Amino acid sequence: MPEACTYVVFGATGNLSMTKLMPAFYHLEKHNRLTDEVKILAIGRRDWDRDEWIETVKEAVMPKARGGITDEVCDRFCSRLDYFKMDILNAQDYLKLKEHIEANNWPNNMAFYLSLGPDQFAPAVEHLGEAKLLREDSGWRRVVLEKPFGYDAESAKQLQKRLNKYLDEEQTYRIDHYLGKGMVQNLMVFRFANLMMEPLWNRNYIDHIQITHAEDKPVGTRAGYYDTSGAMRDMIQSHLLQLLALVAMEPPASMEAEALRNEKVKLLQSVRPILKKNVHNQAYRAQYAEGSVNGEQVPAYLQEPGVDKNSVTETYAALKLYIDNWRWAGVPFYIQTGKNMPKNRTIVAIRFKHPPKQFFRDSQVKKMEPNWIVFGIQPEESIRIELTAKQPGLEIMTEQTSLDATLKGDVDTSYDAYEELLLDVIKGDRSLFLRYDEVKAAWTVVDPILQAWSSETAYIDTYPSGSWGPEGAKKLFDHPEQCWRYHYTPECA
Structure with a gap:
């Protein structure tokens, strides 16, 4: 059982707190993961008292509660809650908070x-x-920082300098909720708990690796932030490079926090730098235009409220990266993310090379398909292994078949990523939080691209809302037979 603590949530009345943090705290309560001495203090600027805050939290948690809300759990949870009004930029208010x-x-x-x-x-x-x-003279103090950490490598460095005056690295928890997802952690288990995969996990057998994060929603209420950020900063630098690190890193010496984070840093530092002259060969960006998503007509990005009408901020970004180490030399890693696509979907797809000699090619019209391993991160949590097998019948004809494992738990075992991360802060387990050198290495990967794009303000490619992104992104592939994979099924888009 985690020890007693006071959890102080700044920005508690905001969207993240109401849709993620408070429901996560409620589910931790429901599963008896919090000791009685855990208190949750909300900080906000609204002129509320404790009762008003509790009613607001109930309204936020009710539609999110797995299995519904029970009076007993709700009463226990609400007994932990308190509200404190303050201006976070007013130094005197912090003395009152204390x-x-x-x-x-x-x-x-x-x-x-x-x-x-x-x-x-x-x-x-x-x-x-x-x-x-x-x-920390009378107890531990820990600070959780939401993304993004800085705007680029230099701003991240300056931010870290300011934090260093008051915080040690051991007190700093840079949160990436992607690392709390069950299937993301399953990537590590699949790799390091199954000996049969290790001999194949290298340049000798793998043709390429893809990481795709698609959303079927527009920027919505985040337009003000998003128009100064874009898909590269919002998703690739902060989330998808973490997936890349987990897929490609070397086995850590142990599953202790620092051993795991050491290997992720080494991997990110091994990414081949993208030279200015190669940016257009290794990166692509676009904006969603008008179209239809889930049967509804939706406006273009430039028509969204709060977006500059001349904006060239990307809502789609794609990258081709190479990792210059012994294991991955020459293997391309393709990463893409986009908004207003047909479905919400995050997958990691590993395509293997063809056998050196295809014995059965002459016996059939269609070329044999390569083997794939596809990890469904969200919303489907699954592992799919695609193999070639013989079709039933007298002739030797092959077909693609698959071994599928659905890993999503039931109501009692499923959880949201924030639940684990909030609990890890109390435990002092930093395995799933980012170290500064890890953040720095991720910014180093994308900075050359962001600098090149910042100078190109006259034009940006577009893609219809409801499509799987711009056609131009296909130019990133090394070979004509490579293509983006958006589905758990074998067909490429």
């Missing part, structure tokens, strides 16, 4: 979750430090 915590005699162990805009991370930490709320 007094409020001490007056209630809450646990000295404290976790501060900064569900704030990235420009507010440093001021909030500085004010916490000046109020002596980060000193």
Whole structure:
């Protein structure tokens, strides 16, 4: 059972808190994962009292609760909640916050979750430090930072310098909710708990690897943030490069936090730098235009509220990367993400090479298909292994068949990524949180692309909403027979 602590959530009235954090806390309560001495203090600017906050949380949690809400669990959960109104940019309010915590005699162990805009991370930490709320003389202090960490490599460096004045690295929890997803962790289990895969997991047998994250939604209410960020920063730098690291890293010495993070850093540092002259050969961007998604007509990105009418911010981004180490030399890694696509889907697809001699090619019209391993990350949690087998009958004719494992749990065993991550903060387990050198290495990968795109403000390619992205992205492939794979089924798009 995790130890007692005071969980202070800044930006508690915002979208992330209401749709993810509070439901996650509720489910931890439901599964008896929190000790009685865990308190949850919401920080907001609204003039609410505790009762108003509790009613607001109930309304947010009710539609998200797996298996519905029970009175007993709800009462236990609400007994943990409190609300404190303050201005996060006002230093004096932090002294009042400290007094409020001490007056209630809450646990000295404290976790501060900064569900704030990235420009507010440093001021909030500085004010916490000046109020002596980060000193560990009477208990541990941990700060959780939501993405993005910086805007590029240089801004991430400057942010880290400001944090270093008040926080040790051991106190800093840079959260990436993707790493809390069950299937993301299953990638590691599949790789390192199954000996039969290790001899095949290298350049000798793998043709290429794809990582795709597709969303069937527009930018929505995030337009103000998104138009200054774009798909490369929002998804690839912060999430999908983490998937790349888990798929391609060397086996860690142990599953301890630092051993695991050491291997991810080494992998990201092995990504071949993209030279300015190669940006257009290794990266592609586009914006969604008008179209139809899930049977409904939707506007173009430039027509969304809050978007600059001359914006060239990408809602689709694709990358081709190479990893210059012994295992992966010469193997292309293709990464793509896009909004307003036909379905929500995140998959990791590994395509293997053809056998050196295809004995059965002459006996059939169609060329034999390659083997694939496809990991469904979300919404379907699955592993699919595609093999060639003989068709029933007298003739030797082959067909593609598959071994499928669906790994999504039932109501009692399924969980949201934030549940595990919130719990890990209390436990002090940093395995699924990012170290600064890991963040720095990820920015180093994408910075040359972002710099090139920032100077190209006259034109950006478009793709119809409801399609699987721009045709031009196919130019990234090394060979004509390579193609984007969006489905768990064998057909490429």
